[in-house]
Amino acid sequence: MIIETKRLLIRDFKEEDWSRVHSYCSDEEVTKYTLWGPNSEGHTKDFINKSISAQYINPREKHELAITIKTTNDLIGNCCLNIEGSNAEIGYCFSKNYWGNGFATEVANILLKFGFKQIGLHRIYATCRPQNVGSARVMEKIGMKKEGHLREHVRSKNRWQDSYIYSILVQEFEC
Numbered sequence: 204m205i206i207e208t209k210r211l212l213i214r215d216f217k218e219e220d221w222s223r224v225h226s227y228c229s230d231e232e233v234t235k236y237t238l239w240g241p242n243s244e245g246h247t248k249d250f251i252n253k254s255i256s257a258q259y260i261n262p263r264e265k266h267e268l269a270i271t272i273k274t275t276n277d278l279i280g281n282c283c284l285n286i287e288g289s290n291a292e293i294g295y296c297f298s299k300n301y302w303g304n305g306f307a308t309e310v311a312n313i314l315l316k317f318g319f320k321q322i323g324l325h326r327i328y329a330t331c332r333p334q335n336v337g338s339a340r341v342m343e344k345i346g347m348k349k350e351g352h353l354r355e356h357v358r359s360k361n362r363w364q365d366s367y368i369y370s371i372l373v374q375e376f377e378c
């Protein structure tokens with residue numbers, strides 16, 4: 204599948220993407236607030252292989268996608284839309300070379316449009332660690348509302364971690 208935005212092409216992963224994905228998924232700064240990482244080569248290859256396998260499951264629930272810049276073909280990050288009935292969770296991660304250009308907002312917005320208009324979802328949500336100010340700001344900018352602070356929600360990196368949860372309902376979405 205391919206989704207286009209003004210500046211970006213969001214597409215299914217291919218096996219050969221792994222090294223470009225690994226360059227940022229192995230970065231400690233990029234993975235500071237993610238529940239995974241920093242990745243070993245094995246982790247990244249496994250992630251790409253699982254993402255590719257999910258492309259063949261019908262109906263498709265997991266959409267783990269590569270984000271590339273249209274003009275240069277640079278692979279700058281990845282995003283996901285994972286369907287759970289009439290709900291879906293979205294997520295995103297970018298190489299730090301591309302932070303601060305509005306790319307996360309552009310991607311998150313188009314994932315909402317895809318989820319609501321094309322798939323017919325009712326609610327889309329996302330979580331982040333409370334310290335991840337940038338990620339929380341992206342969720343606010345795309346119109347999500349903060350639903351709560353989940354205490355010791357997930358265990359990751361050898362500790363219990365809190366989450367903020369944000370969501371948007373179909374009737375709140377303006378495209």
Ligand SMILES: CC(C)(COP(=O)(O)OP(=O)(O)OC[C@H]1O[C@@H](n2cnc3c(N)ncnc32)[C@H](O)[C@@H]1OP(=O)(O)O)[C@@H](O)C(=O)NCCC(=O)NCCS
Nearest residue numbers: 233295296297302303304305306307308331336337338340
């Ligand atoms: C968080 C992340 C996705 C933001 O991506 P980005 O492309 O830089 O975000 P945008 O440029 O669309 O910025 C959106 C808003 O967040 C703000 N923002 C982004 N990073 C920020 C930070 N570290 N601190 C404070 N604000 C930040 C921007 O200023 C902008 O707000 P504004 O328009 O009001 O100025 C990116 O830093 C990233 O990939 N981080 C590592 C992976 C990660 O944490 N993913 C999320 C897991 S929950």
